[in-house]
Amino acid sequence: MATVLLIEDNAQNRRLEKDLFEVAGYTVIESESAKDGIALAAEKKPRLIIMDVRLPDMRGTQAMQALRADERTRGIPVVFVTASAMPEEINQINTVYNCGYITKPINTRTFVKEVERYIGENGMKNA
Amino acid sequence: MRSKKKTDLRVIEDGFRKNEAKLCFLLEKIEDGITLSDAKGHFYVYNSAMERITGYTKEEANASLDFLELIYPDPIERKRALFGIVELQEGMSREGEVTIVRKDGRPARIIINSYLTNYSGHDIFLSIYRDVTEHKQFEETQRARKFAEAANRAKSEFLANMSHELRTPLNSIIGFAEILHDQTFGPLNDKQKEYINYVLSSGKYLLSLINDILDLGKVESGKMELKPSVFSLKNLLEGSLVLVKERAFRGGIELSLDIADGIDRMNADERKVKEIVYNLLSNAVKFTPRGGRAGIRARKLDSIIEIQVWDTGIGIESKDRGKIFSGFFQLDDKYEGFGLGLMIAKKLVELHGGRIWVESGGKGKGSTFKLTLPANPQPKSQS
Numbered sequence: 348m349a350t351v352l353l354i355e356d357n358a359q360n361r362r363l364e365k366d367l368f369e370v371a372g373y374t375v376i377e378s379e380s381a382k383d384g385i386a387l388a389a390e391k392k393p394r395l396i397i398m399d400v401r402l403p404d405m406r407g408t409q410a411m412q413a414l415r416a417d418e419r420t421r422g423i424p425v426v427f428v429t430a431s432a433m434p435e436e437i438n439q440i441n442t443v444y445n446c447g448y449i450t451k452p453i454n455t456r457t458f459v460k461e462v463e464r465y466i467g468e469n470g471m472k473n474a
Numbered sequence: 475m476r477s478k479k480k481t482d483l484r485v486i487e488d489g490f491r492k493n494e495a496k497l498c499f500l501l502e503k504i505e506d507g508i509t510l511s512d513a514k515g516h517f518y519v520y521n522s523a524m525e526r527i528t529g530y531t532k533e534e535a536n537a538s539l540d541f542l543e544l545i546y547p548d549p550i551e552r553k554r555a556l557f558g559i560v561e562l563q564e565g566m567s568r569e570g571e572v573t574i575v576r577k578d579g580r581p582a583r584i585i586i587n588s589y590l591t592n593y594s595g596h597d598i599f600l601s602i603y604r605d606v607t608e609h610k611q612f613e614e615t616q617r618a619r620k621f622a623e624a625a626n627r628a629k630s631e632f633l634a635n636m637s638h639e640l641r642t643p644l645n646s647i648i649g650f651a652e653i654l655h656d657q658t659f660g661p662l663n664d665k666q667k668e669y670i671n672y673v674l675s676s677g678k679y680l681l682s683l684i685n686d687i688l689d690l691g692k693v694e695s696g697k698m699e700l701k702p703s704v705f706s707l708k709n710l711l712e713g714s715l716v717l718v719k720e721r722a723f724r725g726g727i728e729l730s731l732d733i734a735d736g737i738d739r740m741n742a743d744e745r746k747v748k749e750i751v752y753n754l755l756s757n758a759v760k761f762t763p764r765g766g767r768a769g770i771r772a773r774k775l776d777s778i779i780e781i782q783v784w785d786t787g788i789g790i791e792s793k794d795r796g797k798i799f800s801g802f803f804q805l806d807d808k809y810e811g812f813g814l815g816l817m818i819a820k821k822l823v824e825l826h827g828g829r830i831w832v833e834s835g836g837k838g839k840g841s842t843f844k845l846t847l848p849a850n851p852q853p854k855s856q857s
Contacts, residue, residue, distance in 0.1 A: 359643075360646060363653070366659075
């Protein structure tokens with residue numbers, strides 16, 4: 348079963364995403380901070396990372412750079428879930444390879460389908 | 475004593491006149507006011523730039539009992555201007571910035587450089603007046619603009635942060651309500667279904683208000699840009715009607731669409747046109763009592779597309795017709811909302827270079843919102 352890593356500091360939002368992924372048949376691992384999330388990603392090598400843009404210890408885009416700098420996590424697609432609708436942040440995210448974004452509030456009926464688009468041709472569950 | 479003074483003056487003036495003839499051309503070309511004067515305030519040299527700067531001719535300056543009193547009517551400013559001058563030693567200079575009053579009464583900001591020289595045993599002051607009024611005004615405008623820009627940035631940041639802070643809990647409210655509504659984790663009874671629908675629709679309503687405020691902030695700070703594309707106006711208008719269909723049905727309101735032949739494709743920012751039409755249409759449905767009608771008419775006038783959103787609703791009195799577009803205005807307290815929809819619609823229409831207005835027969839006689847959009851974009855530059 349494919350694993351998804353959620354990096355999100357808001358416990359309720361994390362729970363919501365966790366529910367949606369579990370209902371869709373994924374294994375979910377979680378982190379409240381970017382630092383722990385980066386370490387967890389290197390250790391567990393999830394198929395996909397869902398990350399908040401504004402995390403308590405660093406910006407999501409900084410965490411993104413750290414993930415891309417590490418060979419173990421370089422290839423993992425990252426989808427930002429952001430409550431910010433400011434174009435500057437979205438532009439910044441758009442410049443990064445293998446990376447997407449979804450704005451909060453998420454649509455619970457389409458959320459998993461939307462993030463699966465970022466996983467690539469093989470599809471996460473077949474991997 | 476008297477004749478001695480006269481002789482001295484003649485000697486000085488003769489001396490200057492010889493040099494003045496040579497320097498005249500140069501002096502008249504210079505943009506700075508240049509004067510040579512003695513300790514009593516008599517001007518030997520007073521170039522045309524000086525006349526331009528002060529508004530007084532050399533003759534007027536010399537005829538005045540005290541020229542300094544003339545250009546510094548304010549004793550404090552006069553004192554400031556003279557500060558240090560009386561103590562000047564030969565060969566020394568002094569620079570100061572003062573405000574003079576011109577002959578026409580307008581103030582001028584001047585930087586004065588004064589030098590003390592000696593000519594045939596007499597103290598002679600050479601003064602250079604540089605008019606920096608326009609420069610100062612420019613600096614002032616620059617400062618005001620920088621301040622306004624900083625204020626605008628602060629506002630945008632505030633709106634972005636506010637939006638972020640409000641969306642985070644809304645994500646939980648709407649998300650969990652949706653999961654419950656969809657009965658993902660088990661069935662709900664009818665009452666629970668009804669109540670969770672209230673949570674869901676209120677949450678979505680709150681979200682639309684936050685989006686409105688954010689949009690308004692973007693338009694006002696000039697950050698809203700048009701992204702024109704060619705699209706089908708017919709599809710857009712039909713799509714807008716679908717969005718309010720359910721509400722209209724519940725309110726017992728009949729909807730209609732009337733598109734004149736010959737318009738379909740238009741070039742504009744599709745998302746924004748949709749928002750304009752949707753805002754008008756949801757107002758039409760909101761302010762029309764049961765049994766009424768509402769709808770859209772569209773036609774093409776040369777290179778302009780006119781869209782009308784009409785209803786048979788509560789109408790708008792003529793005294794309120796200007797106010798409804800200014801935001802935070804509500805015709806009636808019993809309808810919820812901030813009154814931002816029309817304000818945003820107006821801003822978005824204007825961003826396209828179009829116009830929006832309302833016609834109404836008066837209270838209870840329905841309203842027709844009319845707007846014109848160029849069929850091709852002619853964006854109005856935001857200032």
